[in-house]
Amino acid sequence: MKKLLALVLAGVMALSLVACGGGEAEGTTESGEELLKVNLIVQNLGDKSFNDSADSGLKRLVAEGKIDYTCTEYGTDNSKVVITMEEAAEDYDVVICNNLGFGMATDWLAANAASYPETTFIIYDEPSVSLPDKNVQFLCYKANESDYVAGALAALISETGVIGFVGGMESPVIHDFLVGYILGAQYVNPDVKVCVSYVGSYTDAAKAKDLGVQDIAAGADVLHQVAGSAGNGYLEAAFEAGKYGLGVDADQYEAFKESKPELAKSIVTSSLKDVGESLYVVVGDMVDGTYEWAEQLWFGMPEKCAGIAENENYLALVSEEDRATIDDIKAKMAAGEITVPTAYGMTADEINALVDSAK
Amino acid sequence: MELLSQIFDLLRTPAFAASVLRITTPILFAALGGIMARRCGILNLALEGSMLTAALFAVVASAFTKKAVLGGVSAAVADPALVTKATNAGMLAGFIVGTLAGVAMAMFLAYMAVGLKADAYLAGLAINTMATGGTVFILYLAAGEKGISSSLDSGSMPFIDIPVIKDIPVIGEIFSGQNMMTYFSWICVAVVYFILFKTATGLRIRAVGENPHAAESVGVNVKKVQYIALAFSGLFCGFAGISLSMSYVQFFSRGMSSGKGFIGMSAMNLGNASPVATAVAALLFGFFDAMANVMQTLSVPVQFVQAIPYAATLLGLVVFAIQSDNKVKKLKAKQDK
Secondary structure (H helix, E strand, C coil): CHHHHHHHHHHHHHHHHHHHHCCCCCCCCCCHHHCEEEEEEECCCCCCCHHHHHHHHHHHHHHCCCEEEEEEECCCCHHHHHHHHHHHHHHCCEEEEECHHHHHHHHHHHHHHHHCCCCEEEEECCCCCCCCCCCEEEEEECHHHHHHHHHHHHHHHCCCCEEEEEECCCCHHHHHHHHHHHHHHHHHCCCCEEEEEECCCCCCHHHHHHHHHHHHHCCCCEEEEECCCCHHHHHHHHHHCCCEEEEEECCHHHHHHCCCHHHHHHEEEEEEECHHHHHHHHHHHHHHCCCCCCCEEEECCCCCCEEECCCHHHHHHCCHHHHHHHHHHHHHHHHCCCCCCCCCCCCHHHHHHHHHHCC | CHHHHHHHHHHCCHHHHHHHHHHHHHHHHHHHHHHHHHHCCCCCCCHHHHHHHHHHHHHHHHHHHHHHHHCCCCCCCCCHHHHHHHHHHHHHHHHHHHHHHHHHHHHHHHHHHHHCCCCHHHHHHHHHHHHHHHHHHHHHHHHCCCCECCCCCCCCCCEECCCCHHHCCCHHHHHCCEEHHHHHHHHHHHHHHHHHHHCHHHHHHHHHHHCHHHHHHCCCCHHHHHHHHHHHHHHHHHHHHHHHHHHHCCCCECCCCCCHHHHHHHHHHHCCCCHHHHHHHHHHHHHHHHHHHHHCCCCCCHHHHHHHHHHHHHHHHHHHHHHHHHHHHHHHHHHHC
């Protein structure tokens, strides 16, 4: 009996492991050997955010027949970060990931990148670290610029002068959105009030919804989420109260358009951070031989990796006058008349002072 | 001092009280599930995984039923009567299948812990691990997604305005307009009390939990009673899952139970598996969770605020431990006389 039990338990564990790692990306070509072998390492796909975005950007290269691409999902166990990277470094020409395991990826690269001279590592969305190794490429995104525009839009369409912001956790990446959002809103309406809160995780959608209900009670009528899949709870709170929502990273109106058209219609626009586009460009350049190393490569609006989603819903909900104002702001940003400060390098006190200035 | 008065002002609003009730709902259901298991002598560690699984199955069943009733017509263009019918059918299917999923998980635990006499802790842990990956796997099969069920058009349990009460200021704002599951959770407290203390089955469950050998000696089928108790435990886990994915929010996202099953278990421990005391403990956790939410609007470090519910849990357990320690001492003192 005990043996049977052990077998059952082992089977259960194995199933859960298989389930975690399920779904290898398809799409290796026949002449796979000649192509650049690219490996994307993520915790999990399906975040409707930057992991999925990275995956879709690389799949575009696969569709063009330029690379041989595999995605590795290692699950939520961060003790696997180093071993996954070691294996990838030996098997692939290009290894792509974000700073997995709260900095474990870059810590490992700092010590080991030189041991794999044949392999190029791409780390996306980590501007706080830099390494001298010529085979490590950091890609950084001007989320502050996207959210400057989003914040300006929020302040424009808000009738109450109160807007909401929910972040997943307090981190430089989230702060970069926040700084842009507040400053953009203040540019349009200096007296704007911004309700700022954090879920404390990227999965607790129920809590995000509570935070949304609370912000609406405080008068907010435009809610902007930067909290991954938990943030969908925040958007739902906005929808149910008949208010506006602003998505993040990818165009979230598109994600809900088919299944929940009513909810989708409340999502005015999304603040974009197009990781996929940046990878498409950089890895594409590597294939074409036009790639040049830099300690950090920055992607913003001119590179089409930042900005807001200007889809049919945006056109339908935002008045022509407001759209003109937004276009004017974008033009001024492009011309350098408006420079948006970034949260990277800001102290906690400076960020708190900014948040307090919009209370 | 100014900060304290600010906090106090926030806590006095009816909206805050309403959010306490809302936040308490899934915790309370999970805690009730914990009670039924603990009363039969098994610690159901799988509350968390069971509610996560139930949340997923409720969403999937609801979405697929709705789609089937609509017959491929988009909800935007279909006849309103048909849409209503589809929505109701989806709601019912989600509720039934979600509940069954909760029960199925508990029966799996029962089979391992009671049938095969495995360690209930290990089996519970295994179920939680399985649910974490398994739900994503099933979500992928059902919706082709791995994070959130945004492509599934799932339903919600109804929100209920209570006549008369809804017109009373303050009280109406707090108690009316909540989701059906919130009212249902408090009814279930009474149900659990009734089952445990007013029925023969309840008596057997408690007897088995106190001393299985004594119960067996008077002819109670211990295994059968434990299966029944765990089925109830799974039933409430099912409700907990439904209250997450079909009332709190209207979608499933990976790991959305976010430790609520474990907080429910703490509430059960704090309430010493008594339905009323457990409900009060669950309400207390809901209160601290809601307080952590509103305190974010003040200039308090976020990390500190987010630690409050967990600190409250620890504090509660310490108080409980001291109390029961005192009880034991008193009993011993009596015996010594």
